[in-house]
Amino acid sequence: MRITLSIMTMALVTYAIRALSLTLVRKKITNRFIRSLLYYLPYAVLAAMSFPAILYCCEKPAAALCGTAVALVLSFLEKPLTTVAIISALAVLTVSIIL
Amino acid sequence: MSADFRDGIRQGLPIGLGYLFVSFGFGIFALASGLSGFEAVAVSFLNLTSAGQVAGISIIAASGSLLEIAFSQLVINLRYLLMGIALSQKLDDDFRLKQRLIACHGITDEIFALACSQKKPVTPALMYGITFIVVAGWTTGTLLGCLAGSVLPSVITDAMGILLYAMFIAIFLPPARHEKAVLLAVILAIAVNCLFYYHVSSLSSSLAVIISSLISAGLVSLIAPVKEEES
Numbered sequence: 001m002r003i004t005l006s007i008m009t010m011a012l013v014t015y016a017i018r019a020l021s022l023t024l025v026r027k028k029i030t031n032r033f034i035r036s037l038l039y040y041l042p043y044a045v046l047a048a049m050s051f052p053a054i055l056y057c058c059e060k061p062a063a064a065l066c067g068t069a070v071a072l073v074l075s076f077l078e079k080p081l082t083t084v085a086i087i088s089a090l091a092v093l094t095v096s097i098i099l
Numbered sequence: 100m101s102a103d104f105r106d107g108i109r110q111g112l113p114i115g116l117g118y119l120f121v122s123f124g125f126g127i128f129a130l131a132s133g134l135s136g137f138e139a140v141a142v143s144f145l146n147l148t149s150a151g152q153v154a155g156i157s158i159i160a161a162s163g164s165l166l167e168i169a170f171s172q173l174v175i176n177l178r179y180l181l182m183g184i185a186l187s188q189k190l191d192d193d194f195r196l197k198q199r200l201i202a203c204h205g206i207t208d209e210i211f212a213l214a215c216s217q218k219k220p221v222t223p224a225l226m227y228g229i230t231f232i233v234v235a236g237w238t239t240g241t242l243l244g245c246l247a248g249s250v251l252p253s254v255i256t257d258a259m260g261i262l263l264y265a266m267f268i269a270i271f272l273p274p275a276r277h278e279k280a281v282l283l284a285v286i287l288a289i290a291v292n293c294l295f296y297y298h299v300s301s302l303s304s305s306l307a308v309i310i311s312s313l314i315s316a317g318l319v320s321l322i323a324p325v326k327e328e329e330s
Contacts, residue, residue, distance in 0.1 A: 009165045010155040011145035013172040018203040021183020036320035038185035044288035044312035045178045046267045051289040054264035059257050071265035075272035082117040088265035093258035
């Protein structure tokens with residue numbers, strides 16, 4: 001029962017945020033600063049979520065470092081999301097096995 | 100099935116596949132935290148978010164209060180509020196209240212990036228198509244993780260920890276490469292977040308992410324505001 005209630009709470013809060021986000025502001029935003037902020041923010045959020053957390057995502061730091069390097073190079077070469085994710089994980093796996 | 104719905108499925112497929120792998124790790128994690136397979140799949144279906152789910156499950160495993168769970172979700176998923184408002188600007192006129200209340204469930208980092216990169220205004224059918232294939236991938240991956248996770252060696256499940264972060268990098272690096280202002284926002288966000296991470300240990304990591312990205316995006320918006328016809 002406690003777990004069910006907890007899951008419902010997670011779902012409700014998450015849905016409420018999303019529902020508000022699409023219904024709160026229906027008009028086109030004309031303020032240039034706000035529009036700029038909304039444009040840059042997602043990239044900033046993803047970057048901050050990735051670093052430094054990615055360096056500690058695996059048991060062995062050297063493996064995480066190699067995986068990060070692979071992710072950076074493949075992303076720079078603009079490979080598709082899935083390709084970048086899977087090959088980075090394979091790099092981590094390879095280094096973990098070798099070490 | 101409309102052409103836009105099919106187009107949404109086609110465009111969302113890489114994200115759905117990526118999610119399949121990432122949520123595989125979540126399934127393993129949820130089971131290890133004491134959830135049943137059904138509960139784990141329900142969490143994935145209802146929340147469709149990685150960081151928030153991991154935080155929520157961790158609190159459940161630690162017997163935390165409902166208030167604590169609600170607050171963690173609010174803080175970690177607050178970015179969807181900003182993304183949804185930004186996405187609102189891209190939606191076409193067929194989006195009325197009902198369509199918005201359905202489509203909003205599909206707001207995730209990756210779907211947001213995909214929807215915002217469309218050349219034309221986003222239709223409800225396109226949004227439903229993308230969301231459908233992504234939810235399918237995310238919940239199926241969770242289920243597979245629950246079923247197979249316990250038989251996989253830990254070296255493999257450990258390697259899966261990088262999937263999500265690698266995907267994040269694949270989203271923000273290409274635009275950062277082409278646009279100096281995006282690159283600046285990305286570097287600033289990482290720098291400020293590292294500062295918090297290594298020097299202000301009292302701040303929770305999810306709160307640190309929100310503060311550092313607001314600071315960097317705010318500064319870059321002042322230095323290099325977007326052109327009038329953009330976004």
